[in-house]
Amino acid sequence: MSGYTERLINKLVVANxxxxxxxxxxxxxxxxxxxxxILTLVGVSNGTLHESARRARGTGADILVRPKGSSxxxxxxxxxxxxxxxxxxxxxxHVVLATxxxxxxxxLFDTITGLDFDEFGRMSGGFRFLAGGLPQQDLDVIxxxxxxxxxxxxxxxxxxxxxxxxxxxxxxEGGKLARVCVRRDVLQRLTENPHRLSQVYVKVxxxxxxxxxxxxxRVQMPGYPIYTLEYYTSILSVNSLGLLRNFxxxxxxxxxxVGFIVVFMAMYTAVLERTREIGILKAVGGxxxxxxxxxxxxxxxxxxxxxxxxxxxxxxxxxxxxxxxxNSLTQETMYGWWPIAGAIAVVGTVLGAVVPGIKAVxxxxxxxxxxx
Amino acid sequence: MNDGAMIRVEGLTKxxxxxxxxxxxxxxxxxxxxxxxxIAIVGSSGSGKSTLFNILGGLTPPTEGEVHIxxxxxxxxxxxxxxxxRKKTVGFVFQKYNLLPTLTAEDNIRIVKYIGGRDMAxxxxxxxxxxxxxxxxxxxxxxxxxxxxxxxxxxxxxxxVNGPAILLADEPxxxxxxxxxxxxxxxxxxxxxxxGQTILMITHDMEAAGYADRRVMMKDGRVVSV
Numbered sequence: 034m035s036g037y038t039e040r041l042i043n044k045l046v047v048a049n050x051x052x053x054x055x056x057x058x059x060x061x062x063x064x065x066x067x068x069x070x071i072l073t074l075v076g077v078s079n080g081t082l083h084e085s086a087r088r089a090r091g092t093g094a095d096i097l098v099r100p101k102g103s104s105x106x107x108x109x110x111x112x113x114x115x116x117x118x119x120x121x122x123x124x125x126x127h128v129v130l131a132t133x134x135x136x137x138x139x140x141l142f143d144t145i146t147g148l149d150f151d152e153f154g155r156m157s158g159g160f161r162f163l164a165g166g167l168p169q170q171d172l173d174v175i176x177x178x179x180x181x182x183x184x185x186x187x188x189x190x191x192x193x194x195x196x197x198x199x200x201x202x203x204x205x206e207g208g209k210l211a212r213v214c215v216r217r218d219v220l221q222r223l224t225e226n227p228h229r230l231s232q233v234y235v236k237v238x239x240x241x242x243x244x245x246x247x248x249x250x251r252v253q254m255p256g257y258p259i260y261t262l263e264y265y266t267s268i269l270s271v272n273s274l275g276l277l278r279n280f281x282x283x284x285x286x287x288x289x290x291v292g293f294i295v296v297f298m299a300m301y302t303a304v305l306e307r308t309r310e311i312g313i314l315k316a317v318g319g320x321x322x323x324x325x326x327x328x329x330x331x332x333x334x335x336x337x338x339x340x341x342x343x344x345x346x347x348x349x350x351x352x353x354x355x356x357x358x359x360n361s362l363t364q365e366t367m368y369g370w371w372p373i374a375g376a377i378a379v380v381g382t383v384l385g386a387v388v389p390g391i392k393a394v395x396x397x398x399x400x401x402x403x404x405x
Numbered sequence: 406m407n408d409g410a411m412i413r414v415e416g417l418t419k420x421x422x423x424x425x426x427x428x429x430x431x432x433x434x435x436x437x438x439x440x441x442x443x444i445a446i447v448g449s450s451g452s453g454k455s456t457l458f459n460i461l462g463g464l465t466p467p468t469e470g471e472v473h474i475x476x477x478x479x480x481x482x483x484x485x486x487x488x489x490x491r492k493k494t495v496g497f498v499f500q501k502y503n504l505l506p507t508l509t510a511e512d513n514i515r516i517v518k519y520i521g522g523r524d525m526a527x528x529x530x531x532x533x534x535x536x537x538x539x540x541x542x543x544x545x546x547x548x549x550x551x552x553x554x555x556x557x558x559x560x561x562x563x564x565x566v567n568g569p570a571i572l573l574a575d576e577p578x579x580x581x582x583x584x585x586x587x588x589x590x591x592x593x594x595x596x597x598x599x600x601g602q603t604i605l606m607i608t609h610d611m612e613a614a615g616y617a618d619r620r621v622m623m624k625d626g627r628v629v630s631v
Contacts, residue, residue, distance in 0.1 A: 038519045041512060048507035313503045316464065317517045318492025398464045402503065
C-alpha cells in the first residue's frame, strides 16, 4: 500500500473516531482505567514488598531467625520465641550481635514493633532522626517520616495505639525495620508476652559467612526458619506470594473483561451507527478485509490512546499514594509492565471488536444502504 | 448473446422471504442493454425496478435466470465475485448520494480508486470530468458543506472514477430540485454521449426518463414495454 493510500485509510479511521468524540473519549478512558488498574496493582504489590525488603536491609542484620512453624514471608503477629534466644545465638561462632523484636499488628497493614534501641543501634547504626530522638519514657513512640506525614504527627503529638496514648518522641528517616517503634519491654508487657520475641536479627563478623552461619544454626536449632537477609529480601516478590500473584491475575482478568465489554459496546454501537457507511463501502467494492481492517485500526488506535493515558494516570495514582497515604502503600513505576499492560489492552479491545466487526462484514449491502 | 450487449438478462426472478410469505419481486425479466446505451427503467413503486438495480449491481443475488454484465454471469457468482464486479465493472449513483460523511469530496472519490486498485492520482481525462461536473473547486469540502446537487455530482464522479463498464443510477434526481435535477441529468447524458458511458437509470419520473435513449417500463416484477 502506498503512503498516500495508507494516509487515506488512516484519515478515514481518525475521522470516524473524531466524528463521535464523546464515545471515543469514553472508550479511551475505559481502556486507560483498565491499564491504570493493572499498572497500579502491580506497582503497589511490588512497591510495598520492596519497601519491606528495604526496611529489612536497613536493620544491618545478616541473618533472620523466625519462630518455629512460620514461613519466611508470613506476618510476625505473634511472639512465640523466648527472649533467651539472642543470648544463645551470641555464643555461636562468627555471631557478633543478636537482637530480638516483638511485632504487634494494628489495623490493616500497620504494625508496632518493640525493640531494644541500644542493641538495634549497634546493629544498624541507629535511627537517623529528622526531629526529636529515642523514647525516654514507657509510652514514648518513634515513627518514620512517611507515617508521621500521613498521620500529621510531630514531636510531642499524641498517638493512640492499642488503646494507649503514646507521645511521639522522634521522627526518623524511613527505611529501617518498621514504621512505628517502641521499647521492647513495654510492648511485651502491654501485649502480655513477657520475655517473648517475634523474630531475631543476627549480625555476623563477616557477611560473606552468613550462609555458613545459617547452615550451622539450622543444625543447632532444628525447626526454626533461619535465612540470610539476602535470601529473605530476594523472596519478597509478587511471584513468591501465591495469593498476591493470583490476586494480580484476577484483577488483570477483570480489567481485560472491562476493556472487552467497553470496546464491544463502543464498536457495536459504531457499527450500528455506521451501517449505511459500511453499505457504501460494500457498494463501491470494499472487501470484508477492508471493512474489518478499518474497524480493527480504529480499535487499535483506541487501545494505544487508552494505554498512553492509562500510563499517565498511573503517575497520578502514584502521586496520590505518596501524598495521601505515604505510610500504607508504596507504588513503584513498573516500566517493564507498560508493554504488558498495553498488550493486555490491545487483546481485550481487539476481542471486543471481533463480533461487531463480523456483524459489519456480514451486513447485506442493500439493507445497509437503506438503513436510516 | 449479442456481442454489443453490455447487459443481458433472461428469465430473471427474485423472491424474498418475508416471514412465512414469499414475495416475488421479479417474475421473469428479459432485458438487453447495448454498449454505450443510456437506458431508463421506469415504473411505479413496487414494480421491481430497484430489485433489478440491486441484482444488476451485484448487491444481491438473483433467485433464477441468467444475468450477464459485460460478459460476466452473475447467476452463480459468489459474494467475493459480486464484490469484484462492484469494484471493477459497475459504478453506482444513489438517490441519497451516499457519500462517506467523514471524508472530503476528493477522498470520497480517491477511496474508490484505492478500492479498485488504481493509481491514486487523477489523470488529465478525469480532471476534465471533474470540470465537466463543476466540482473541481469543491473537492476539499466534506459532504455536509456541499449542496445536494454538488453531492450528487461528487457521487457521479466517484461512480465513474475507475472507468466502470456500466453506470447504474437509482433515482439520481429524487432528492434534487428541478434545476439541479436537470443539471445532473444533462451531465449524465453528456457522459454518455462524450465518453460512451453505458448508463442504466432507475426512475419513476417520466421527465427524467426523457433524457435516456430508451425507456423500459416495469410493472409487477415484469418488463411490460421496451
